[in-house]
Amino acid sequence: MASMEHAEEVKTVKEKEKKEKTKEKKEKVDETTDTTKLRAKLEKIDAKIDDLKAKKQEIVDRLLQLEEATANAAAAPEAEAAPPASG
Structure with missing residues:
Protein backbone atom coordinates (compact mmCIF):
# COMPACT_ATOMS: atom_id res chain seq x y z
CA MET A 1 0.00 0.00 0.00
CA THR A 32 6.39 38.18 -26.49
CA THR A 33 6.37 41.21 -28.74
CA ASP A 34 7.63 39.51 -31.92
CA THR A 35 4.65 39.18 -34.25
CA THR A 36 6.38 36.48 -36.30
CA LYS A 37 6.78 34.26 -33.25
CA LEU A 38 3.19 34.86 -32.18
CA ARG A 39 1.89 34.01 -35.67
CA ALA A 40 3.98 30.82 -35.68
CA LYS A 41 2.57 29.83 -32.30
CA LEU A 42 -0.94 30.57 -33.53
CA GLU A 43 -0.45 28.44 -36.65
CA LYS A 44 0.95 25.62 -34.53
CA ILE A 45 -2.08 25.76 -32.25
CA ASP A 46 -4.43 25.83 -35.25
CA ALA A 47 -2.74 22.73 -36.67
CA LYS A 48 -3.15 20.94 -33.33
CA ILE A 49 -6.81 21.95 -33.20
CA ASP A 50 -7.38 20.61 -36.72
CA ASP A 51 -5.71 17.32 -35.79
CA LEU A 52 -7.84 17.04 -32.67
CA LYS A 53 -11.01 17.78 -34.63
CA ALA A 54 -10.11 15.02 -37.10
CA LYS A 55 -9.45 12.57 -34.25
CA LYS A 56 -12.73 13.59 -32.62
CA GLN A 57 -14.62 12.92 -35.84
CA GLU A 58 -12.99 9.49 -36.18
CA ILE A 59 -14.01 8.65 -32.61
CA VAL A 60 -17.57 9.88 -33.14
CA ASP A 61 -17.87 7.85 -36.34
CA ARG A 62 -16.53 4.73 -34.66
CA LEU A 63 -18.79 5.24 -31.66
CA LEU A 64 -21.84 5.55 -33.91
CA GLN A 65 -20.82 2.37 -35.76
CA LEU A 66 -20.45 0.46 -32.50
CA GLU A 67 -23.72 1.76 -31.10
CA GLU A 68 -25.52 0.85 -34.32
CA ALA A 69 -23.98 -2.62 -34.29
CA THR A 70 -24.98 -3.07 -30.66
CA ALA A 71 -28.53 -1.95 -31.40
CA ASN A 72 -28.73 -4.32 -34.37
CA ALA A 73 -27.37 -7.20 -32.31
CA ALA A 74 -29.90 -6.52 -29.58
CA ALA A 75 -32.75 -6.31 -32.10
CA ALA A 76 -31.78 -9.56 -33.87
CA PRO A 77 -32.48 -11.90 -30.92
CA GLU A 78 -35.80 -10.15 -30.31
CA ALA A 79 -36.83 -10.77 -33.91
CA GLU A 80 -35.88 -14.44 -33.62
CA ALA A 81 -37.71 -14.84 -30.31
CA ALA A 82 -40.97 -13.36 -31.63
CA PRO A 83 -43.55 -16.02 -32.60
CA PRO A 84 -44.65 -16.17 -36.23
CA ALA A 85 -47.50 -13.82 -37.13
CA SER A 86 -49.57 -16.54 -38.85
CA GLY A 87 -51.96 -18.04 -36.52
Missing part, protein backbone atom coordinates in the same frame (compact mmCIF):
# COMPACT_ATOMS: atom_id res chain seq x y z
CA ALA A 2 2.90 2.33 0.61
CA SER A 3 3.85 2.16 -3.05
CA MET A 4 0.36 3.32 -4.03
CA GLU A 5 0.61 6.27 -1.65
CA HIS A 6 4.01 7.09 -3.06
CA ALA A 7 2.64 6.91 -6.59
CA GLU A 8 -0.12 9.35 -5.65
CA GLU A 9 2.44 11.74 -4.14
CA VAL A 10 4.58 11.55 -7.27
CA LYS A 11 1.51 12.12 -9.41
CA THR A 12 0.53 15.26 -7.51
CA VAL A 13 4.08 16.60 -7.69
CA LYS A 14 4.14 16.03 -11.45
CA GLU A 15 0.76 17.73 -11.82
CA LYS A 16 2.01 20.75 -9.88
CA GLU A 17 5.13 20.93 -12.06
CA LYS A 18 3.01 20.70 -15.20
CA LYS A 19 0.75 23.52 -13.99
CA GLU A 20 3.78 25.67 -13.24
CA LYS A 21 5.22 25.06 -16.71
CA THR A 22 1.88 25.93 -18.30
CA LYS A 23 1.74 29.11 -16.27
CA GLU A 24 5.28 30.00 -17.37
CA LYS A 25 4.34 29.46 -21.02
CA LYS A 26 1.34 31.75 -20.63
CA GLU A 27 3.55 34.42 -19.12
CA LYS A 28 5.99 34.08 -22.02
CA VAL A 29 3.18 34.68 -24.52
CA ASP A 30 2.25 37.84 -22.65
CA GLU A 31 5.87 39.02 -22.81
Whole structure:
Protein backbone atom coordinates (compact mmCIF):
# COMPACT_ATOMS: atom_id res chain seq x y z
CA MET A 1 0.00 0.00 0.00
CA ALA A 2 2.90 2.33 0.61
CA SER A 3 3.85 2.16 -3.05
CA MET A 4 0.36 3.32 -4.03
CA GLU A 5 0.61 6.27 -1.65
CA HIS A 6 4.01 7.09 -3.06
CA ALA A 7 2.64 6.91 -6.59
CA GLU A 8 -0.12 9.35 -5.65
CA GLU A 9 2.44 11.74 -4.14
CA VAL A 10 4.58 11.55 -7.27
CA LYS A 11 1.51 12.12 -9.41
CA THR A 12 0.53 15.26 -7.51
CA VAL A 13 4.08 16.60 -7.69
CA LYS A 14 4.14 16.03 -11.45
CA GLU A 15 0.76 17.73 -11.82
CA LYS A 16 2.01 20.75 -9.88
CA GLU A 17 5.13 20.93 -12.06
CA LYS A 18 3.01 20.70 -15.20
CA LYS A 19 0.75 23.52 -13.99
CA GLU A 20 3.78 25.67 -13.24
CA LYS A 21 5.22 25.06 -16.71
CA THR A 22 1.88 25.93 -18.30
CA LYS A 23 1.74 29.11 -16.27
CA GLU A 24 5.28 30.00 -17.37
CA LYS A 25 4.34 29.46 -21.02
CA LYS A 26 1.34 31.75 -20.63
CA GLU A 27 3.55 34.42 -19.12
CA LYS A 28 5.99 34.08 -22.02
CA VAL A 29 3.18 34.68 -24.52
CA ASP A 30 2.25 37.84 -22.65
CA GLU A 31 5.87 39.02 -22.81
CA THR A 32 6.39 38.18 -26.49
CA THR A 33 6.37 41.21 -28.74
CA ASP A 34 7.63 39.51 -31.92
CA THR A 35 4.65 39.18 -34.25
CA THR A 36 6.38 36.48 -36.30
CA LYS A 37 6.78 34.26 -33.25
CA LEU A 38 3.19 34.86 -32.18
CA ARG A 39 1.89 34.01 -35.67
CA ALA A 40 3.98 30.82 -35.68
CA LYS A 41 2.57 29.83 -32.30
CA LEU A 42 -0.94 30.57 -33.53
CA GLU A 43 -0.45 28.44 -36.65
CA LYS A 44 0.95 25.62 -34.53
CA ILE A 45 -2.08 25.76 -32.25
CA ASP A 46 -4.43 25.83 -35.25
CA ALA A 47 -2.74 22.73 -36.67
CA LYS A 48 -3.15 20.94 -33.33
CA ILE A 49 -6.81 21.95 -33.20
CA ASP A 50 -7.38 20.61 -36.72
CA ASP A 51 -5.71 17.32 -35.79
CA LEU A 52 -7.84 17.04 -32.67
CA LYS A 53 -11.01 17.78 -34.63
CA ALA A 54 -10.11 15.02 -37.10
CA LYS A 55 -9.45 12.57 -34.25
CA LYS A 56 -12.73 13.59 -32.62
CA GLN A 57 -14.62 12.92 -35.84
CA GLU A 58 -12.99 9.49 -36.18
CA ILE A 59 -14.01 8.65 -32.61
CA VAL A 60 -17.57 9.88 -33.14
CA ASP A 61 -17.87 7.85 -36.34
CA ARG A 62 -16.53 4.73 -34.66
CA LEU A 63 -18.79 5.24 -31.66
CA LEU A 64 -21.84 5.55 -33.91
CA GLN A 65 -20.82 2.37 -35.76
CA LEU A 66 -20.45 0.46 -32.50
CA GLU A 67 -23.72 1.76 -31.10
CA GLU A 68 -25.52 0.85 -34.32
CA ALA A 69 -23.98 -2.62 -34.29
CA THR A 70 -24.98 -3.07 -30.66
CA ALA A 71 -28.53 -1.95 -31.40
CA ASN A 72 -28.73 -4.32 -34.37
CA ALA A 73 -27.37 -7.20 -32.31
CA ALA A 74 -29.90 -6.52 -29.58
CA ALA A 75 -32.75 -6.31 -32.10
CA ALA A 76 -31.78 -9.56 -33.87
CA PRO A 77 -32.48 -11.90 -30.92
CA GLU A 78 -35.80 -10.15 -30.31
CA ALA A 79 -36.83 -10.77 -33.91
CA GLU A 80 -35.88 -14.44 -33.62
CA ALA A 81 -37.71 -14.84 -30.31
CA ALA A 82 -40.97 -13.36 -31.63
CA PRO A 83 -43.55 -16.02 -32.60
CA PRO A 84 -44.65 -16.17 -36.23
CA ALA A 85 -47.50 -13.82 -37.13
CA SER A 86 -49.57 -16.54 -38.85
CA GLY A 87 -51.96 -18.04 -36.52
